[in-house]
Amino acid sequence: MKITKISHKTITIEPIVSFKIASSDDTRTDTIIVKVETDAGVTGYGESQPSKVVTGNNIEDVTNFLTEMDNTLKGENPLNIGRIHEIMNRQYKGKTAGKAGIDLALYDILGKHTGLPVYQLLGGSSNQVESDMTIGIDEPKEMAKLARQYVDEGFNILKIKVGLNAKDDIEAIRLIREEVGPDISLRVDANQGYYKKQAVRVLNEFYKYGVEEVEQPVPYWDYEGMKFIKDNVTQQIMMDESVLSPQDAFRAIKEEACDIINIKLMKSGGIYPALQINAIAQAAGLQCMVGCMSESRIGIAAGAALAASQKNITYADLDSYRMSKEVPGIKSDFTQEGGIMTLSEKPGLGLDIDLEF
Structure with missing residues (x-):
């Protein structure tokens, strides 16, 4: 099995109530949905939700990272999750929200491939x-x-x-x-x-x-x-x-x-x-x-x-x-x-x- 495409979509999450904490006061949040496709027809979905305060990433950082990973990870086996992390870490320090989006999609693929829920x-x-x-x-x-x-x-x-x-x-x-x-x-x-x-x-x-x-x-x-x-x-x-x-x-x-x-x-x-x-x-x-x-x-x-x-x-x-x-x-x-x-x-x-x- 090989990765054929990594795509992403930014969406807005609208709060029901305002939510204030000591480090920020967010009223709405953007998040990025990640889609990883394979040549076996198995598709996985993940999510990248950056926070400048916590992870040091913003939406633009993560979308740029995901676009680059579409090229870098094409042809890799999505079941080799450890190897894919090695590749991402070798190429980028940090970018944890972007890496998480890909990682979650890979585990989704692994579960579908084996017929098991991720837990x-x-x-x-x-x-x-x-x-x-x-x-x-x-x-x-x-x-x-x-x-x-x-x-x-x-x-x-x-x-x-x-x-x-x-x-x-x-x-x-x-x-x-x-x-x-x-x-x-x-x-x-x-x-x-x-x-x-x-x-x-x-x-x-x-x-x-x-x-x-x-x-x-x-x-x-x-x-x-x-x-x-x-x-x-x-x-x-x-x-x-x-x-x-x-x-x-x-x-x-x-x-x-x-x-x-x-x-x-x-x-x-x-x-x-x-x-x-x-x-x-x-x-x-x-x-x-x-x-x-x-x-x-x-x-x-x-x-x-x-x-x-x-x-x-x-x-x-x-x-x-x-x-x-x-x-x-x-x-x-x-x-x-x-x-x-x-x-x-x-x-x-x-x-x-x-x-x-």
Whole structure:
């Protein structure tokens, strides 16, 4: 089997509600759908969702990369995913969102070729994943109101965005806990919004309200700050923006800078390097989460497959598609009730794509 063509299409994802975090305030998002065709008639689909803040890529960077890869990878065996990553990495440093789009399409092809859903190809630990639901930064009372809505919809885990104003953050957490009661798990994500000593003070206030895990409290480069926080608070500390690659994961573990690693396919460059990150973490006794950017159902289906397949991935934050309008021409067979996602048993990623490329 050989790759005959790699094409791509940029689409806009429209949010249902505005979503504000410490590092940005996006109202709409562009994403790139990737199509990989083969001489065997098997076609795979992936997604590239760049973020200048997180991955350092924008739409133009990724489309240029994908156009070049159409020439570079033509004739390669799509089942040799490791070799294709070697080629992409040799030619380009970074460009992880672009690499992810191709990687996801290759796993979709591999699943279709073998007749297996991707989660089974990767290990098949389970066909279900429990995801949290995220609450963006807003007035504390509005955040508490949204928390109640999500709990009423069946979510048992809430992820609350913080990091713009410490006083408001503490008040929001207090009101949310008051609103949802003691049995709902609360996690927070500061998106690099605090300084290390400020973070310790604020996180200790959060602890009074049962916050169990804190994601990326300080800037991505501040490994020393992350370790300082980890050593001075009770909660589990998660790295997100600090860990893009297996090499970053190794450094985070060596410097004892976190308790959990957040794997995102757009950061890592796809499933293949994500598995490497998880293996490194697992060998060191750290658990992982699979998170997302603002992907469509394509990226979410792939993230869910990864999360379901690996026992060491014990957290999932795969909620972005629920905050956006459905994208015409993109359907997937996974289902969700409350926080429980049940994966498709169809070969590949379980996608039904009807788009003009």
